[in-house]
Amino acid sequence: MFQTFKKLYQANLTTPIGFYRLFASILHSKTNLMVLLEFAARTYPDRIAIVEGTEQISYKTLYQETQQLAAQLQKEYQFLAGQKVALLCKNHIPFVQSLFALSMLGIDVYLLNVAMNTDQFDFLIKKHAFNAIIHDRNGEKLILTSNFKATCIPTHSSTTGYSIRQLAKQEFPNRYHLKKSSAGKLIILTGGTTGNFKTAVRKPSVFNFLNPFFALLNQLNLGNYRSVYILTPLYHGFGVAALLISIILGVKIILSQHFKAISAGQKMRMHQVEVLVLVPIILQRLLQELQEDPNLFEYNKVILSGGAVLNPTLVQKASSLVPNQLANLYGTSEAGFCVMATSNDLVKFPTSIGKKIKGVSIKIQDNKQQELPFGTVGMLCVKSNWTMSNKTTQWIETGDLAYINSSGYCFLCGRVDDLVISGGVNVYPIELEHILLQHPAVWQAAVIGIPDAEYGQRLKAFVSLQTKSILSASELRIWLKGKISGPQTPKEIVFLEQIPVTSLGKIDKKKLS
Structure with missing residues (x-):
């Protein structure tokens, strides 16, 4: 407990002024995601919040523009709490502004995968009846070949109406009353490799967010670092979780719409990146690039891998080339972040996904839903108050085969249908x-x-x-x-x-x- 408090203090979260800012943000923004951004703007106003390409924006400006965006969306498009709006974008500043603005208005936000095909997109349109879609050029291609006929708002430029960038920069009159709301639902797609996507629905809560946040703060010392490069898509649960944690810590967030190892390396040096958030295949490519560029990881301190299985050969290679940096985060769209292996854990057990974090219960069960003993392979099940159900009494079946050893370390054995x-x-x-x-x-x-x-x-x-x-x-x-x-x-x-x-x-x- 003392170590947790110390790390929170170092991150400006438990000082008297930190408590005041957080409490004031909750009173002002209710319990939607905007609380995190308002707290960051109050605490780190002049720090760079996001860098994307040649653009950068401070926390104060990001908060101001996001408020303006929320007001303009409400005023120009009559966005109301409970409506459904999809984000069909890659990683950039307007995506982030849209996510927070929509949450502020109590909108149900659907994070869509820009790599889906037209049939999958049409299925989602028919099933969910979106009131509007906010899209970039990547998403526009899907919309043009789809059956979607409702409101479309481009993120960057428009010849026929407003764009998110334009709306965010338009000041609204002081007399305009912005109707704020508690957070709507956050819906993340899952599955969809073939056939249609399923949806994982989560009611975002600042309080439910704390246990995963404390786990990363305590075990990985994330509060000590000032820059993070998010290389996984923000429309994925892992990516959006990394974004929210980075914002409450007030770090500089580097975003890219596309990944190339050479350009990623240039950004890592230019911005003295200390924390990388990525999927295993990107780590594999960066380690390969390290052979050509020995100083690639010059400033890096932590590598957070998630979203896919981290194979032990890659673990051992990373441990050799960039020692004491790699951590593996396990979660699913339905269960959220629930199990973590630190660099020390991975040295001892390269094939393990680690141990459950505080606030999580895990078990291994057979096909009759009976709990299995240590060392026996079965279905990995999870429950916590930040799962899709938001109920600590309901077990989520992950679809992953696994076993737990007597020390509490969990080992994946593939998917149930594998x-x-x-x-x-x-x-x-x-x-x-x-x-x-x-x-x-x-x-x-x-x-x-x-x-x-x-x-x-x-x-x-x-x-x-x-x-x-x-x-x-x-x-x-x-x-x-x-x-x-x-x-x-x-x-x-x-x-x-x-x-x-x-x-x-x-x-x-x-x-x-």
């Missing part, structure tokens, strides 16, 4: 993937189950190679001998130029067959 039963033996494709990735010529690996007349199912491995590497299937089979059991032996090995991944960096197994 499980392969070969000759009556449970085989977990993730285990073969981890072994394949240990081969020095292998860049990526994915394993699926395929039908087999003799065993019922066998494994099929897909492999992509490191640049300039040469490896045959027979050579790889020889290398695997002694490293795997009989049921883990792949029936087929297929070499691909690149393993397909989703827009969030997860391997897209639905595209493999």
Whole structure:
């Protein structure tokens, strides 16, 4: 408790003036997300809040413009509490302003994936009947080929009406009464690799946000740092959580709409980035770039990886090249952030996702919903007061197979629908993937189950190679001998130029067959 209080004090959150600012922000902005931005503007007014490309904006200006945006959306578009507005954007300042302004008005905000296809988009339009969509150029392409006929507001420029940038810079008259509201719902898409997306609905609460915040503050010392580069999409739960935590800490947030390792490295040096927020595939590419640029991580102190499985080969490589920096955050759209492995945890258990954070309960259960003992593989279930249900009494089934050891560390064994039963033996494709990735010529690996007349199912491995590497299937089979059991032996090995991944960096197994 003392350490928590000390870290909060260092982050200006438990000083008398800090308490006053937070209390005043809650009174003024109610309990919507704008509380966090108002607190940051009161506490760190002149600090740079966001840098995106050649643009930058201070916390004071970000707050003022977001208030103006909320007023203009209410005045010009009659946005009211309870309406549904979708954000169809990549990472930039107008996205952030729109998110907070809509929350201030009590709007239900839908964070949409710009990489979805037209059929998926039309399905969401029909199902949710959005009152409006705020979009950038990436999202505009989807809208033009869709059936959406309601209000569309571009983020950056418009020849026919207002843009978010224009609205945010328009001062509203002092006599104008802005109708504020408690936060609406925050809806994040989940699934959608093939078929249609599901939605994870969460009622954002400043108070429910505190336990995940304390976990990061205590175990990773995030309050000590002043710059964070968010390289994961803000429309994903991991990205938006990183944004909110960064804002309450008053750090400089670097955003990019597109990722390229060379330009990312330039930004890391230019802004002396101390904290990276990314998915494993981006970490893999940055570590590869490190071979060309030894000073790439010169200022970096913490790497937060999440959104996809972090394989042990990548963990060991990061631990060697950038020691004591990597942490793995596990969560789902429905369950939120719930399990964390620090750099020390990953040194001891490279295959673990860590331990549950304070305020979370986890268990492993079988298909009859009976809790399983330590070391037994089953469905990972989570409950906390910041899950999709916002109920501490309701368990969320994550869809992930896992086990917990006697020390409380959790280990993933893949998705429930990834499980392969070969000759009556449970085989977990993730285990073969981890072994394949240990081969020095292998860049990526994915394993699926395929039908087999003799065993019922066998494994099929897909492999992509490191640049300039040469490896045959027979050579790889020889290398695997002694490293795997009989049921883990792949029936087929297929070499691909690149393993397909989703827009969030997860391997897209639905595209493999």
